Amino acid sequence: MAFYKETIRIGSRGSKLALRQTEWVKERLSRLFPSLSFEIVVIKTRGDKVTDVPLAHIGGKGLFVKDIEEALLRGEIDMAVHSMKDVPTELPQGLRIAAVPEREDPRDVLISRNGLSFDRLADGARIGTSSLRRKAQLLHLNPRWRVEPLRGNLDTRIRKLHTEGLDAILVAAAGIKRMGLEERVTEYISPDLILPAVGQGALGIEVREDAGMDELLLPLNHLPTAVAVEAERAFLRHLGGGCQVPIAAHGEWMNGKVRLKGLISSPDGERSFWGVQEGEDPEGVGRKLAQRLLKEGGERILKEIYGS
Numbered sequence: 507m508a509f510y511k512e513t514i515r516i517g518s519r520g521s522k523l524a525l526r527q528t529e530w531v532k533e534r535l536s537r538l539f540p541s542l543s544f545e546i547v548v549i550k551t552r553g554d555k556v557t558d559v560p561l562a563h564i565g566g567k568g569l570f571v572k573d574i575e576e577a578l579l580r581g582e583i584d585m586a587v588h589s590m591k592d593v594p595t596e597l598p599q600g601l602r603i604a605a606v607p608e609r610e611d612p613r614d615v616l617i618s619r620n621g622l623s624f625d626r627l628a629d630g631a632r633i634g635t636s637s638l639r640r641k642a643q644l645l646h647l648n649p650r651w652r653v654e655p656l657r658g659n660l661d662t663r664i665r666k667l668h669t670e671g672l673d674a675i676l677v678a679a680a681g682i683k684r685m686g687l688e689e690r691v692t693e694y695i696s697p698d699l700i701l702p703a704v705g706q707g708a709l710g711i712e713v714r715e716d717a718g719m720d721e722l723l724l725p726l727n728h729l730p731t732a733v734a735v736e737a738e739r740a741f742l743r744h745l746g747g748g749c750q751v752p753i754a755a756h757g758e759w760m761n762g763k764v765r766l767k768g769l770i771s772s773p774d775g776e777r778s779f780w781g782v783q784e785g786e787d788p789e790g791v792g793r794k795l796a797q798r799l800l801k802e803g804g805e806r807i808l809k810e811i812y813g814s
Protein backbone atom coordinates (compact mmCIF):
# COMPACT_ATOMS: atom_id res chain seq x y z
CA MET A 507 0.00 0.00 0.00
CA ALA A 508 1.28 3.44 -0.91
CA PHE A 509 0.73 5.87 1.93
CA TYR A 510 1.93 9.39 2.52
CA LYS A 511 3.68 8.71 5.83
CA GLU A 512 5.48 5.77 7.35
CA THR A 513 4.49 6.26 11.01
CA ILE A 514 0.84 6.67 11.96
CA ARG A 515 0.20 8.17 15.39
CA ILE A 516 -2.88 6.87 17.22
CA GLY A 517 -4.29 8.98 20.06
CA SER A 518 -5.69 7.30 23.17
CA ARG A 519 -6.68 7.98 26.74
CA GLY A 520 -4.21 6.58 29.25
CA SER A 521 -6.43 4.21 31.24
CA LYS A 522 -5.68 0.49 31.09
CA LEU A 523 -8.94 -0.17 29.25
CA ALA A 524 -8.42 2.63 26.71
CA LEU A 525 -4.88 1.43 26.00
CA ARG A 526 -6.07 -2.16 25.63
CA GLN A 527 -8.65 -1.00 23.08
CA THR A 528 -6.13 1.10 21.18
CA GLU A 529 -3.59 -1.73 21.20
CA TRP A 530 -6.28 -3.92 19.64
CA VAL A 531 -6.67 -1.41 16.78
CA LYS A 532 -2.90 -1.00 16.41
CA GLU A 533 -2.33 -4.76 16.19
CA ARG A 534 -4.92 -5.20 13.45
CA LEU A 535 -3.60 -2.29 11.42
CA SER A 536 -0.03 -3.59 11.80
CA ARG A 537 -1.14 -6.99 10.55
CA LEU A 538 -2.99 -5.49 7.58
CA PHE A 539 -0.24 -3.00 6.67
CA PRO A 540 3.13 -4.42 7.77
CA SER A 541 5.08 -1.80 5.84
CA LEU A 542 3.73 0.96 8.10
CA SER A 543 4.62 1.80 11.68
CA PHE A 544 1.93 2.60 14.24
CA GLU A 545 2.62 4.54 17.43
CA ILE A 546 0.23 5.11 20.36
CA VAL A 547 0.21 8.64 21.79
CA VAL A 548 -1.35 8.92 25.26
CA ILE A 549 -3.41 12.05 25.91
CA LYS A 550 -4.79 12.77 29.38
CA THR A 551 -8.30 14.19 29.14
CA ARG A 552 -10.17 16.35 31.62
CA GLY A 553 -12.51 13.43 32.28
CA ASP A 554 -9.50 11.39 33.43
CA LYS A 555 -8.21 14.18 35.67
CA VAL A 556 -11.47 14.73 37.57
CA THR A 557 -12.48 11.42 39.16
CA ASP A 558 -14.42 12.43 42.27
CA VAL A 559 -17.35 14.29 40.68
CA PRO A 560 -20.23 12.83 38.62
CA LEU A 561 -19.77 13.46 34.89
CA ALA A 562 -23.12 15.26 34.67
CA HIS A 563 -21.76 17.93 37.06
CA ILE A 564 -18.59 18.73 35.11
CA GLY A 565 -19.72 18.78 31.49
CA GLY A 566 -20.61 15.26 30.43
CA LYS A 567 -18.97 12.43 28.57
CA GLY A 568 -17.41 14.66 25.89
CA LEU A 569 -14.72 15.40 28.49
CA PHE A 570 -13.15 12.05 27.57
CA VAL A 571 -12.65 12.98 23.91
CA LYS A 572 -12.31 16.80 23.65
CA ASP A 573 -8.58 16.98 24.40
CA ILE A 574 -7.90 14.11 22.01
CA GLU A 575 -9.94 15.76 19.25
CA GLU A 576 -8.00 19.00 19.73
CA ALA A 577 -4.73 17.09 19.31
CA LEU A 578 -6.17 15.51 16.17
CA LEU A 579 -7.12 18.88 14.72
CA ARG A 580 -3.64 20.26 15.50
CA GLY A 581 -2.07 17.35 13.60
CA GLU A 582 -0.30 15.94 16.67
CA ILE A 583 -1.96 12.57 16.01
CA ASP A 584 -3.33 11.00 12.82
CA MET A 585 -6.29 9.11 14.27
CA ALA A 586 -7.95 8.54 17.64
CA VAL A 587 -9.59 5.49 19.19
CA HIS A 588 -12.64 6.22 21.34
CA SER A 589 -15.32 4.27 23.15
CA MET A 590 -18.34 5.32 21.09
CA LYS A 591 -20.45 5.78 24.22
CA ASP A 592 -18.09 8.68 25.12
CA VAL A 593 -18.35 10.46 21.75
CA PRO A 594 -20.85 13.36 21.51
CA THR A 595 -23.32 13.07 18.64
CA GLU A 596 -22.02 16.31 17.08
CA LEU A 597 -18.36 16.15 16.06
CA PRO A 598 -16.08 19.18 15.70
CA GLN A 599 -15.86 20.63 12.20
CA GLY A 600 -13.14 18.88 10.23
CA LEU A 601 -13.40 15.53 12.03
CA ARG A 602 -15.34 12.35 11.33
CA ILE A 603 -15.66 8.74 12.48
CA ALA A 604 -13.96 6.71 9.75
CA ALA A 605 -14.49 3.20 11.13
CA VAL A 606 -16.52 1.39 13.76
CA PRO A 607 -15.06 -2.10 14.39
CA GLU A 608 -17.19 -5.08 15.37
CA ARG A 609 -18.92 -4.46 18.67
CA GLU A 610 -18.05 -6.21 21.90
CA ASP A 611 -20.86 -7.30 24.25
CA PRO A 612 -23.12 -4.22 24.70
CA ARG A 613 -24.74 -5.39 27.95
CA ASP A 614 -24.16 -4.24 31.52
CA VAL A 615 -22.93 -6.71 34.12
CA LEU A 616 -23.56 -7.07 37.83
CA ILE A 617 -20.62 -7.70 40.13
CA SER A 618 -21.87 -8.38 43.65
CA ARG A 619 -19.80 -8.66 46.82
CA ASN A 620 -21.51 -11.82 48.07
CA GLY A 621 -22.25 -13.43 44.72
CA LEU A 622 -25.94 -12.51 44.85
CA SER A 623 -27.74 -12.39 41.51
CA PHE A 624 -29.70 -9.34 40.40
CA ASP A 625 -33.09 -10.64 41.56
CA ARG A 626 -31.71 -11.53 45.01
CA LEU A 627 -30.43 -8.07 45.94
CA ALA A 628 -32.37 -6.99 49.01
CA ASP A 629 -34.28 -3.76 49.55
CA GLY A 630 -31.76 -1.22 50.80
CA ALA A 631 -28.88 -2.83 48.90
CA ARG A 632 -26.13 -0.31 48.07
CA ILE A 633 -25.38 -0.43 44.33
CA GLY A 634 -22.57 1.63 42.79
CA THR A 635 -22.67 2.99 39.26
CA SER A 636 -21.02 5.78 37.28
CA SER A 637 -24.08 6.28 35.11
CA LEU A 638 -27.31 8.25 35.54
CA ARG A 639 -28.80 5.92 32.90
CA ARG A 640 -28.11 2.88 35.09
CA LYS A 641 -29.27 4.66 38.25
CA ALA A 642 -32.65 5.59 36.75
CA GLN A 643 -33.28 2.07 35.45
CA LEU A 644 -32.21 0.49 38.75
CA LEU A 645 -34.58 2.75 40.70
CA HIS A 646 -37.36 2.01 38.22
CA LEU A 647 -36.92 -1.70 38.97
CA ASN A 648 -36.68 -1.20 42.74
CA PRO A 649 -36.94 2.31 44.26
CA ARG A 650 -35.80 0.89 47.61
CA TRP A 651 -32.28 0.19 46.36
CA ARG A 652 -29.65 2.77 47.35
CA VAL A 653 -27.83 3.73 44.16
CA GLU A 654 -24.54 5.48 44.89
CA PRO A 655 -22.09 7.36 42.59
CA LEU A 656 -19.03 5.41 41.49
CA ARG A 657 -16.27 7.11 39.43
CA GLY A 658 -12.80 5.95 38.45
CA ASN A 659 -11.38 3.45 35.99
CA LEU A 660 -12.61 -0.14 35.90
CA ASP A 661 -10.03 -1.44 38.39
CA THR A 662 -10.90 1.35 40.82
CA ARG A 663 -14.62 0.70 40.59
CA ILE A 664 -14.18 -3.02 41.26
CA ARG A 665 -11.93 -2.23 44.22
CA LYS A 666 -14.51 0.21 45.64
CA LEU A 667 -17.03 -2.63 45.76
CA HIS A 668 -15.11 -3.83 48.80
CA THR A 669 -13.43 -0.69 50.19
CA GLU A 670 -16.69 1.29 50.28
CA GLY A 671 -18.87 -1.55 51.52
CA LEU A 672 -21.12 -1.69 48.46
CA ASP A 673 -23.33 -4.70 47.87
CA ALA A 674 -22.88 -4.61 44.09
CA ILE A 675 -21.73 -2.50 41.16
CA LEU A 676 -22.95 -2.23 37.58
CA VAL A 677 -20.39 -1.80 34.80
CA ALA A 678 -20.17 -2.42 31.06
CA ALA A 679 -19.57 -6.00 29.92
CA ALA A 680 -17.32 -4.77 27.10
CA GLY A 681 -14.71 -3.34 29.46
CA ILE A 682 -14.78 -6.44 31.63
CA LYS A 683 -14.21 -8.71 28.62
CA ARG A 684 -11.50 -6.55 27.07
CA MET A 685 -9.61 -6.57 30.38
CA GLY A 686 -10.04 -10.33 30.83
CA LEU A 687 -12.01 -9.96 34.07
CA GLU A 688 -14.96 -12.21 33.21
CA GLU A 689 -14.42 -14.28 36.36
CA ARG A 690 -15.53 -11.25 38.42
CA VAL A 691 -18.99 -11.16 36.78
CA THR A 692 -21.93 -12.31 38.88
CA GLU A 693 -24.53 -11.85 36.15
CA TYR A 694 -24.90 -10.45 32.63
CA ILE A 695 -27.92 -8.14 32.53
CA SER A 696 -30.29 -8.51 29.58
CA PRO A 697 -31.00 -5.31 27.58
CA ASP A 698 -34.66 -6.13 28.19
CA LEU A 699 -34.02 -5.41 31.88
CA ILE A 700 -31.48 -2.57 31.71
CA LEU A 701 -30.96 -0.94 28.33
CA PRO A 702 -27.31 -0.07 27.49
CA ALA A 703 -25.84 3.35 26.77
CA VAL A 704 -25.81 4.66 23.21
CA GLY A 705 -22.77 3.13 21.50
CA GLN A 706 -21.90 0.87 24.45
CA GLY A 707 -19.40 -1.85 23.54
CA ALA A 708 -18.41 -0.19 20.24
CA LEU A 709 -15.19 1.59 19.33
CA GLY A 710 -14.91 4.51 16.94
CA ILE A 711 -11.82 5.56 15.02
CA GLU A 712 -11.85 9.32 14.44
CA VAL A 713 -9.78 11.13 11.79
CA ARG A 714 -9.49 14.50 10.11
CA GLU A 715 -11.77 14.75 7.10
CA ASP A 716 -8.86 15.54 4.80
CA ALA A 717 -6.49 12.89 6.19
CA GLY A 718 -7.02 10.32 3.41
CA MET A 719 -7.33 7.41 5.85
CA ASP A 720 -10.21 5.52 4.21
CA GLU A 721 -8.06 2.87 2.53
CA LEU A 722 -6.29 2.28 5.83
CA LEU A 723 -9.38 2.02 8.04
CA LEU A 724 -12.05 0.53 5.79
CA PRO A 725 -10.99 -3.07 6.59
CA LEU A 726 -11.71 -2.41 10.29
CA ASN A 727 -15.23 -1.11 9.73
CA HIS A 728 -17.98 -3.60 10.67
CA LEU A 729 -21.13 -2.61 8.79
CA PRO A 730 -23.74 -4.18 11.13
CA THR A 731 -22.14 -2.45 14.12
CA ALA A 732 -21.70 0.87 12.30
CA VAL A 733 -25.34 0.94 11.18
CA ALA A 734 -26.69 -0.03 14.62
CA VAL A 735 -24.58 2.62 16.36
CA GLU A 736 -25.62 5.22 13.78
CA ALA A 737 -29.28 4.57 14.67
CA GLU A 738 -28.55 4.82 18.41
CA ARG A 739 -26.66 8.10 17.98
CA ALA A 740 -29.43 9.52 15.78
CA PHE A 741 -31.91 8.70 18.56
CA LEU A 742 -29.77 10.53 21.14
CA ARG A 743 -29.12 13.49 18.83
CA HIS A 744 -32.82 14.04 18.10
CA LEU A 745 -33.70 13.82 21.78
CA GLY A 746 -31.16 16.56 22.44
CA GLY A 747 -30.19 15.07 25.78
CA GLY A 748 -26.81 14.74 27.46
CA CYS A 749 -25.36 13.18 30.58
CA GLN A 750 -27.94 14.99 32.71
CA VAL A 751 -30.75 12.90 31.20
CA PRO A 752 -31.12 9.11 31.53
CA ILE A 753 -31.22 7.99 27.89
CA ALA A 754 -30.49 4.48 26.64
CA ALA A 755 -30.66 2.65 23.32
CA HIS A 756 -29.67 -0.60 21.67
CA GLY A 757 -29.78 -1.19 17.93
CA GLU A 758 -29.32 -4.30 15.81
CA TRP A 759 -28.92 -4.52 12.04
CA MET A 760 -30.16 -7.72 10.42
CA ASN A 761 -31.31 -8.54 6.88
CA GLY A 762 -31.02 -4.93 5.77
CA LYS A 763 -33.13 -3.51 8.59
CA VAL A 764 -32.36 -1.75 11.87
CA ARG A 765 -34.27 -2.64 15.01
CA LEU A 766 -33.81 0.04 17.67
CA LYS A 767 -35.04 -0.02 21.26
CA GLY A 768 -34.77 3.27 23.12
CA LEU A 769 -35.59 4.77 26.51
CA ILE A 770 -35.81 8.14 28.20
CA SER A 771 -36.42 8.33 31.95
CA SER A 772 -36.71 10.79 34.78
CA PRO A 773 -33.57 10.70 36.96
CA ASP A 774 -35.46 9.05 39.83
CA GLY A 775 -36.75 6.30 37.55
CA GLU A 776 -40.39 7.01 38.36
CA ARG A 777 -41.33 7.95 34.80
CA SER A 778 -39.87 5.81 32.04
CA PHE A 779 -40.75 5.90 28.36
CA TRP A 780 -39.45 3.31 25.92
CA GLY A 781 -40.28 1.97 22.50
CA VAL A 782 -39.05 0.02 19.48
CA GLN A 783 -38.65 1.27 15.91
CA GLU A 784 -37.63 -0.64 12.79
CA GLY A 785 -36.62 0.45 9.31
CA GLU A 786 -33.93 0.48 6.64
CA ASP A 787 -32.54 3.98 7.27
CA PRO A 788 -30.67 4.22 10.62
CA GLU A 789 -30.96 8.01 10.81
CA GLY A 790 -34.70 7.84 10.16
CA VAL A 791 -35.22 5.03 12.66
CA GLY A 792 -33.46 6.99 15.40
CA ARG A 793 -35.34 10.19 14.59
CA LYS A 794 -38.79 8.55 14.52
CA LEU A 795 -38.25 6.75 17.83
CA ALA A 796 -37.02 9.96 19.46
CA GLN A 797 -40.03 11.91 18.21
CA ARG A 798 -42.38 9.23 19.51
CA LEU A 799 -40.89 9.13 23.00
CA LEU A 800 -40.80 12.93 23.22
CA LYS A 801 -44.53 13.03 22.50
CA GLU A 802 -45.28 10.29 25.03
CA GLY A 803 -43.68 12.23 27.90
CA GLY A 804 -39.97 12.53 27.22
CA GLU A 805 -40.24 16.20 26.27
CA ARG A 806 -41.63 17.04 29.70
CA ILE A 807 -38.67 15.27 31.36
CA LEU A 808 -36.21 17.28 29.26
CA LYS A 809 -37.96 20.56 30.13
CA GLU A 810 -37.91 19.74 33.83
CA ILE A 811 -34.21 18.90 33.78
CA TYR A 812 -33.09 21.83 31.64
CA GLY A 813 -35.62 24.30 33.05
CA SER A 814 -37.10 25.41 29.75
